[in-house]
Amino acid sequence: MKSLPAVDVVIIGGGWSGLLMAKELGSRTSLSVLVLERGPSRETSDYANDMDELDFAIRLHMMQDLSQDTVTFRHNANKRALPLRQHGSFLPGAGVGGSGEHWNAQCPRFLPDCFELLSRTTEKYGAKSLPEGHAIRDWGVTYDELEPFYTRVDRLLGISGKAGNLRGQKIDGGNIFEGWRSEEYPTPPTKMPYFAALFRDAANSLGYHPYPVPSANISQTYTNPDGISRGGCTYCGFCGRFGCMVGAKAQPTNLLLPIIQKRKNIVLRTGAWVRRILFDAASKPAARGVTYIDAHGEEVFQPASLVILSSWTFSNTRLLLLSGIGEPYDPATGRGTVGRNLTHQVSVPSANAFFKEPLNRFMGSGSAGMLMSDFDGDVFDRGTLPFLRGGFFSARGFGFQPIGSFGVLPRSVKATWGSEWKKAAVSYYDRTGAIIFTGEHLAYKNHFMDLDPTYKDKLGDPLLRLTLDWRENERNMVDFTTPKAVEIARAMHAEEVDAFPGLRSYDTTRYQSTHVQGGTVMGSSPDQSVVNPFLQHWQLPNLFILGGSTFPQNSSANPTPTILAFAYRTADALVNRYLKNPGTLA
Amino acid sequence: MRRRHFLTLSAATLGGVLVYSLDRKASFLASEQKPLRIPLRFFTETEALIVAGAASRIFPSDDSGPGAREAGVSIFIDRQLAGPYGRDRFRYIQPPFEDAPAVLGYQGKETPRELYREALKGLNGFHLLSPGEQDKSLQQIESSVFFALLRQNTIEGMFCDPIHGGNAGMVGWQLVGFPGPRMSNYDEIDKYYGKPFRPKPATLAQVTHAKIRLGEDEP
Numbered sequence: 001m002k003s004l005p006a007v008d009v010v011i012i013g014g015g016w017s018g019l020l021m022a023k024e025l026g027s028r029t030s031l032s033v034l035v036l037e038r039g040p041s042r043e044t045s046d047y048a049n050d051m052d053e054l055d056f057a058i059r060l061h062m063m064q065d066l067s068q069d070t071v072t073f074r075h076n077a078n079k080r081a082l083p084l085r086q087h088g089s090f091l092p093g094a095g096v097g098g099s100g101e102h103w104n105a106q107c108p109r110f111l112p113d114c115f116e117l118l119s120r121t122t123e124k125y126g127a128k129s130l131p132e133g134h135a136i137r138d139w140g141v142t143y144d145e146l147e148p149f150y151t152r153v154d155r156l157l158g159i160s161g162k163a164g165n166l167r168g169q170k171i172d173g174g175n176i177f178e179g180w181r182s183e184e185y186p187t188p189p190t191k192m193p194y195f196a197a198l199f200r201d202a203a204n205s206l207g208y209h210p211y212p213v214p215s216a217n218i219s220q221t222y223t224n225p226d227g228i229s230r231g232g233c234t235y236c237g238f239c240g241r242f243g244c245m246v247g248a249k250a251q252p253t254n255l256l257l258p259i260i261q262k263r264k265n266i267v268l269r270t271g272a273w274v275r276r277i278l279f280d281a282a283s284k285p286a287a288r289g290v291t292y293i294d295a296h297g298e299e300v301f302q303p304a305s306l307v308i309l310s311s312w313t314f315s316n317t318r319l320l321l322l323s324g325i326g327e328p329y330d331p332a333t334g335r336g337t338v339g340r341n342l343t344h345q346v347s348v349p350s351a352n353a354f355f356k357e358p359l360n361r362f363m364g365s366g367s368a369g370m371l372m373s374d375f376d377g378d379v380f381d382r383g384t385l386p387f388l389r390g391g392f393f394s395a396r397g398f399g400f401q402p403i404g405s406f407g408v409l410p411r412s413v414k415a416t417w418g419s420e421w422k423k424a425a426v427s428y429y430d431r432t433g434a435i436i437f438t439g440e441h442l443a444y445k446n447h448f449m450d451l452d453p454t455y456k457d458k459l460g461d462p463l464l465r466l467t468l469d470w471r472e473n474e475r476n477m478v479d480f481t482t483p484k485a486v487e488i489a490r491a492m493h494a495e496e497v498d499a500f501p502g503l504r505s506y507d508t509t510r511y512q513s514t515h516v517q518g519g520t521v522m523g524s525s526p527d528q529s530v531v532n533p534f535l536q537h538w539q540l541p542n543l544f545i546l547g548g549s550t551f552p553q554n555s556s557a558n559p560t561p562t563i564l565a566f567a568y569r570t571a572d573a574l575v576n577r578y579l580k581n582p583g584t585l586a
Numbered sequence: 587m588r589r590r591h592f593l594t595l596s597a598a599t600l601g602g603v604l605v606y607s608l609d610r611k612a613s614f615l616a617s618e619q620k621p622l623r624i625p626l627r628f629f630t631e632t633e634a635l636i637v638a639g640a641a642s643r644i645f646p647s648d649d650s651g652p653g654a655r656e657a658g659v660s661i662f663i664d665r666q667l668a669g670p671y672g673r674d675r676f677r678y679i680q681p682p683f684e685d686a687p688a689v690l691g692y693q694g695k696e697t698p699r700e701l702y703r704e705a706l707k708g709l710n711g712f713h714l715l716s717p718g719e720q721d722k723s724l725q726q727i728e729s730s731v732f733f734a735l736l737r738q739n740t741i742e743g744m745f746c747d748p749i750h751g752g753n754a755g756m757v758g759w760q761l762v763g764f765p766g767p768r769m770s771n772y773d774e775i776d777k778y779y780g781k782p783f784r785p786k787p788a789t790l791a792q793v794t795h796a797k798i799r800l801g802e803d804e805p
Contacts, residue, residue: 051767
């Protein structure tokens with residue numbers, strides 16, 4: 001195998017966290033930084049020509065090519081896993097910028113107690129309140145420690161919103177349940193689509209506390225601390241599943257790439273499929289570099305002094321398993337750490353509301369709308385409710401397009417094709433909206449990832465296998481919150497409201513969210529986690545892992561700001577401590 | 587090489603609207619014009635007529651507006667099947683193929699092309715039936731994988747950008763009040779609360795004046 005000249009830092013994956021780390025290390029030090037991205041390069045100048053629902057929102061041109069690599073899925077360890085042959089419940093992106101290009105850019109922070117979930121819950125409700133077979137863990141980092149880094153993320157992305165808790169002072173109109181913020185959002189909230197305005201007024205009338213979605217589709221022109229300027233959102237509606245044609249949506253390609261391209265010490269190489277991380281296990285364990293298949297199909301060895309693993313949750317976990325780094329998690333014995341604590345996120349249309357008047361649903365953005373956190377985390381009085389934690393409602397004007405949104409009908413319409421169906425679907429087309437509930441997903445001992453014994457990727461390497469299902473906690477959470485959404489929909493003066501029928505077994509075909517977490521989780525102890533709270537590998541101190549794969553369990557909130565806050569924290573630890581004295585940080 | 591097949595469309599069948607031929611030239615079929623012969627990329631002429639007939643029963647032309655016939659849905663589907671989508675270029679197609687519950691998604695080996703070709707054999711003569719007989723025939727297969735695919739592809743052909751061969755003359759977009767890709771709704775998003783805002787639709791090519799790369803033309 002050909003060996004390439006050594007670099008100081010190799011970064012695996014050119015998405016949000018990989019490119020943020022490249023920018024930080026490459027501009028704050030003179031180290032040579034190489035980013036390896038397996039997908040293609042991106043031309044953001046093409047994004048205007050990509051406003052095509054069929055190719056982008058339906059055929060999913062920005063997503064991973066599943067003919068090359070997918071995951072297998074089973075609901076429990078007694079079942080045989082089968083491959084997810086087409087995209088469904090989550091949509092990992094491919095290419096420079098990764099999923100950070102096609103995201104909806106909704107940017108709430110995690111609630112403070114999410115980071116200390118085990119200790120706070122046990123303290124308040126006792127160990128007996130924890131569900132049987134849970135694997136809930138504290139992260140080893142507190143919200144107070146993370147807050148300065150969240151603020152840097154707000155400034156980097158220019159997030160639009162209204163604070164509800166400024167250093168402890170509650171502010172009406174913002175999210176009064178959120179953790180303290182050291183400063184107001186950089187830009188004011190976005191404009192409100194009609195459906196979201198109806199939700200806001202109805203929720204207020206019922207005594208709830210709705211607030212504008214914290215949005216990285218910014219409301220007005222903003223220049224961030226790196227000197228990158230973006231214009232405001234035009235509410236074109238081609239948002240999630242698309243790149244932003246005016247660059248109002250924060251994307252790695254418009255915030256990070258311009259800086260990276262100016263630095264001679266950073267190289268971004270596309271079409272580079274990393275296959276293994278090589279390491280020495282002897283007296284001084286350390287990663288040596290990576291092997292990858294280059295754009296010409298040749299496998300090469302890239303030596304590096306520091307390895308940053310920052311691909312998506314699945315590839316982060318699979319690369320450790322394929323490379324033989326750490327002990328694979330075994331749910332039968334509880335031994336091993338790699339692959340444990342797989343979580344997704346509860347995401348259901350709690351109430352489909354049908355209105356008399358048109359909503360003009362084609363206008364909007366992925367994060368133009370309202371949220372409501374009155375039933376989130378542990379902010380409400382749960383009395384004797386049969387579940388832990390909660391989530392938030394959202395009413396957004398995503399910018400609906402007709403292939404994907406034609407045919408949402410009240411359950412009273414039975415026809416699914418033909419004249420009766422068509423007439424109803426045309427009539428209801430612009431008169432329907434969904435109040436969506438997004439809830440926390442706890443970690444369980446039997447939900448995990450390992451290598452599939454049967455199915456292989458295009459190179460012959462085993463696919464990653466997911467073992468996951470919904471449990472009573474998630475089902476009860478949905479059953480409790482659904483009637484609240486129905487009540488709000490009625491107060492919005494909807495003519496007809498259909499309630500979500502309830503969570504059954506995990507459905508891989510229904511899009512839920514691209515927020516899959518775990519596999520290489522952080523924690524305070526090497527026998528329960530893969531990385532320490534600085535995201536440094538416990539056994540290989542020159543290997544750092546970034547991304548949702550490090551989350552011990554999931555919050556109700558969208559993960560990107562938290563992923564970036566942790567990446568900033570790790571970048572600071574590398575620059576201020578590790579590079580001066582390489583070794584264990586925790 | 588396969589023998590060239592054409593779908594012959596008359597102004598009457600298309601209701602006198604714009605259609606996009608395979609070389610993407612827009613033609614306006616007025617009633618006095620001769621029928622248009624559109625070359626097919628995948629279907630035989632008979633297959634195209636069966637698909638056109640079935641799509642028209644799924645999304646009929648009726649007093650609520652135009653349907654699959656006016657939108658040119660069968661031409662759209664022909665192009666999709668001829669391209670990478672039709673041969674499952676982006677689907678994971680490694681064996682073994684196993685039966686699975688619906689929540690694991692389509693696990694079959696057959697590509698969209700194969701599903702169509704096989705199912706259309708079973709619908710031999712469909713295009714010659716009366717609408718009532720056609721509905722009965724479709725009711726017998728409405729729980730099949732093929733029917734779900736045909737229904738999905740029909741909706742796609744009704745509402746895609748016309749450059750893909752469906753939604754001819756933007757009839758689908760006009761039916762539901764969708765204006766196509768608009769560069770800005772900044773001034774309108776909070777000005778039309780409760781009232782319809784229905785700007786004149788425009789296609790992506792009309793909006794950007796650029797050459798659009800199409801998924802169906804990729805290798």
